[in-house]
Amino acid sequence: MKYHLVTLGCQMNQSDSERVKRVLEGMGAQWTDDENDANIIGILACSVRQxxxxxxxxxxxxxxxxKASQNLITFISGCILPADKKKFLKLFDIVFAMRELPQFPQMMSQYGITTPVGLEKDNLNPKEEMSFFWQVKPKYNSSFEAFIPIQNGCDKFCSFCAVPYTRGREVSRPSQEIIDEVKSLVEKGYKSITLLGQNVNSYGLDKKGNELSFSQLLEEIGKIGNESSQTFWVYFTSPHPRDMGRDVVEVIAKYDCLAKQIHLPIQSGDDKVLIKMNRKHSVKKYRETVSVIRELIPQATLFTDIIVGFSGETEEQFQNTRKALKEFEYNMAYIAMYSKRPGAASYSWPDDVDLKVKKERLVLLSEDLAEVAGSYNRNMLGNVYSVLVRDTDRKGGYLSSQTEGKITVRFASEDQSLIGQIVNVKITSASNFSVEGELVEVSELVE
Structure with a gap:
């Protein structure tokens, strides 16, 4: 019995796929890269994007x-809007919410596949179902990079986003489970660990007084780093500017293992657009948060998300976003043209910014980003950085790596045993979105 899984969407779906694989393999199924060779085939969907x-x-x-010529069972899960789910029920053999994953073996048994793995958990509420879901051990896709879900759902209801309708309200995972998973990964030699959630810095707010806050959780993880002889970097994504307090930045500054890289989505640099987006933060509030980051962690890189051409966005409002991008000097910005998302509040609003204008704005912002990111990269020249080697580079004879701040670094080497290791590289050339360097032996480093 072979299975294949197609994963669409964000890092949360990527993380969820690791648990789906664990359950399937616990049922005796074996992975195949070729979906045409699979007896069980599934997809983790993303209703957020059409x-x-x-x-x-x-x-x-x-x-x-x-199915006309072979036995095949199909299933779908992930981020699915109610309207999409009704349609999928007619197309897929099994449709289930991710929190119902522990019950998946029972669902499969209806198709003649029996397994002792199933858990009898009937009539559970969503929070209880998530608790059982998180107890499923993931089958990590990498031996040195891992994702740890710490929270599911979102309570912010940004008008452009369907996540609250696909994943539900915020539910925080028990902190001890998170801490134990971090410890286990560190002991196994993992070098990069990312805490995942739709709004990670609201962690614990749904259990206020009975659970750690996000800054307290980071503090406990920081202590693991202090007690370990291993070098590793812990990231998190995505935070919301409204909940990004000074306490979180202070903890990141305090511990070496907490990566000095912050992903802080601004979405727009105009207050009126932010209000229409229901972002619940102003540019002033965002600026104050960035000022704290620059004050306490001056070496930190800053990433963001931006939407251009949102419903009703004027030329002046777009120019305010350009000003914000230049002011905050992002190292990376994930820029998207606005498109209607079924299920989101803005779906019924006019999509009144012409596609040609959206494309022009996307190009202009990308050019602005190249300018500010390139300036940072050129300042790296001549310096030595610790980097995590992630893969071979598309440039032959080179390896691809990332700094702690997630700046892409390539260097000449064909030694694939370095993949998954942290090494030192001296930067010798720079472009707008990556740099190049040469491997530095430990004995060559200047004290």
Missing amino acids: KAIDKVYSKIANWNKR
Whole structure:
């Protein structure tokens, strides 16, 4: 019995896929890279983006055609809007919410696949279901990088986003489970660990007084780093500017293992647009948070998310976003043209910024980003950085790596045993979005 899983969307879906794989392999299924060779085939969907949903329909159409000539069981989970779920019930054999994953073996047994793995957990509320979901041990996709979900759902209800309708309200994972998973990964030699949630810095707010806050959770993880002889970096994504307090930045500054890289989505540099987006923060509030980061962690890199062409966005409002990008000097910005998301509040609003204008704004912002990111990268020249080697580079004879601040660094080497290791590289050239360097032996480092 072989299985194949298609994962769409964000890092949370990537993390969820590791638990889905664990359950399937616990049932005796074996992974295959070729979906045409699979007896069980599934997809983790992303209703947040229409293109991802279109891909689901394309996939299931092909899979259902195959059923005429072979035994095949199909399933779907992930971020699914109620309207999409109704349609998928007619197309897939099994449709389930991710929090119901522990019950997946029972669902499969209806198709003649029996397993002792299933858990009898009937009539659970969503929070209880998430608790059982998190107890499923993941089958990590990497031997040196790992994702740890710490929270599910979102209470912010940004008008452009469907996540509260696909994943529900915020539920925090028990902190001891998170801490234990971090310890286990560190002991196994993992070098990069990312805490995941739709709004990670609201962690614990749904259990106020009975659970750690986000800064307290980071403090406990920081202590693990202090007690370990291993070098590792802990990241988190994504925080919300409204909940990003000074206490979080102070803890990051305090512990070496807490990576000096902050992903802080601004979405727009105009207050009126932010209000329409229901972001619940102003540019002034955002500026204050960035000032704290620059004060306490001056070496930190700053990443963000920006939407151009949101419903009703004027040229003046777009120019305010350009000003913000230059002011905050981002190292990376994930810039997207606004498109209607079924299920989001703004879906019924006019999408009144012409596509040509959206594309022009995307290009202008990308050029602005290249300028500020390139300036930072050029300042890296001549300096030595510790980097995590992640893979071979598309440039032959080179390896690709990242600094603690997630700046991409390539260097000449064909020694693939370095992949998954932290090494030192001296920067010799720089472009707008990456740098190049040469491997430095430990004995060459100047004290």
